[in-house]
Amino acid sequence: MIIFICDYKIDGLLSALFISFTENIKPEEVIDRATYQPRFDALIREIKTDKQSAERVKKALYKYAGDDVIAHLKVCLSSCNPKALSIAFNYARYILEMRKDISENLSQKCVSDFSYLVQRVLHERHIVSGFLRFQESASGVLYAQYAPDNDITSILAPHFLRRLGRTPFVIHDKKRNKIAISDGRAIKIDYTDLPATFALSENESAINDLWRRYFKAVNIKERKNTRQQDGYFTRRYRHYAFETWE
């Protein structure tokens, strides 16, 4: 049993693919170097990230599977699934083996696993784009904090950049201490473990009260269906949706 250890980055994955093909090795698993724990039942192969070989693999993937393939692999790597690296590796390897776009061959396990994982991440990005709540600071910057399952901050922020126009905003992933900062023109991704401290705008509290009042008033008591509410608006996403707090 052979295990590849590589960097949990797109170039790390592509470097692993390069080695796999040039040395004709098909690893059982591909594991992130940062989380790897020594095992006695496997032969370990450490892969160093190499930009040049990664570029060659990237070119081949673009050639066989179209323009979106690298973006999809990146989405897969942002999944919280501990096997995401292996799943992305197997999918990309299958493309290179078949030398064509196989994204619709869902009867293949490697394709359906990959497709499922990508869908899960994109689904979370979609629902969080609705459930995120911004607060306005006194200086006019909007600030939102959340704790998603998957690492979606970098694919979520462009949605708000398009939407909020020139209004600067910060999205803070509390779970990973990751922040997306927008000045209204571009987005910068950074890491911080400092808590956000800022003064709220003058009418922030009044707007919050209005929203709470709206949430209460729009409900039809005679049609109570909290089961459906729980199904669509799972409790883990309600942590920052203050209107639902009792």
Next chain:
Amino acid sequence: MLDERRLAILVESAKYDVSCSSSGSKRQNTVGGLGNACFGGICHSFSPDGRCISLLKILLSNNCIYNCEYCLNRRSNSIPRATATPDEICALVTEFYKRNYIEGLFLSSAVVKTPDYTMELLFETVKKLRTEYHFNGYVHLKGIPGADRLLIERAGFFADRISFNIERPSETSLKLLAPQKNKDAIIAPMKMLALDKYYDTQLKRRKDFLPAGQTTQMVVGASPESDAHILKLTEYMYQNYKLKRVYYSSYVPTNFETSLLPYEQVPLIREHRLYQADWLLRFYGFTADEITGNDGNLSLEYDPKCAWAIRNLGLFPVEVNTASPEMLLRVPGIGVKSAYRIIQARKYAKLDFADLKRLRVVLKRAVHFITCKGKFIGNKNEYDIQNVMIAAETAENAEQLSMFGAESSKISALTGEL
């Protein structure tokens, strides 16, 4: 800014409008503007009644000159009344929007003074929102029946969607319960919005005119019309008025002073089945006649597609590796997405049941209606299939029994107090 009291009054009066979807529009943000529309729509919250909150659903005024028996805002009803100005609505929308509470605005109004006056106020609000507040989020405007067609047309250039509620599934019920409204005043603007001149053959809808089209809503169960009647009407409207959606609302009694309306609420399951049937009309190639059974009503025990398949067992089982897309769509347990996946995947290899599971086909329903590589593992007896379908439906809606099911038991378990 609108105060809490008036906000509550105007929202309470608007909440029985079902439509809250923000889909169908791809409006882009402009330089210096605020907002855009997401084609698939985005839900921002869910209220305890299980409904999605996507748009700020509010009336401009609930001071109505009409006295429709079924309506909460009828003139004779003793409820608090309030009115908001266009500027108050616009300010509230932009404040809520930038905090990501909402996807846009759903603006309606009771008929104040005259239909034209009311429609003009609605038009003024949406125009202000777009041109002065530079808001590019989603706007759904409720049309006022009887208003001038020019006003409605002009509003269509600013709103993403306009809807006229047909309220009741038949003219007789409408006459009885809303004598001041007439069918033609509702139908005429719907016909107008469906005119070919607003369409681009390539874009299918003109980019700058109602990109999300028009919808309508009817209340179910307040009058005696059957599901077959409702679905026939729905089908007619989809075909002739190019509607994007028809919404159904289970009747909730709000007027206990009239003998013309039932005192009991209609079960939500009826509304749910109508939505399932509506889906079959729009995406699965069914006709209204096929969907309803002999008694004219939908089965409450299982979904309309299962009911149809059980009535037509002679057409099944179908072989998934060779069946036409149209037939695959008619198999219970296979939806639009899974039918597409099957068609794509079978180009590469013949599929078996394990493959279907991987394609996320609901096998507990589908196995009775399909074969894979000629193999059939389902049940052939109609009665048995019915039972399996009912059991599947019940299992989906069942809750795990808990030792601490009752609230008092939960507290007792935590505190130890008996």
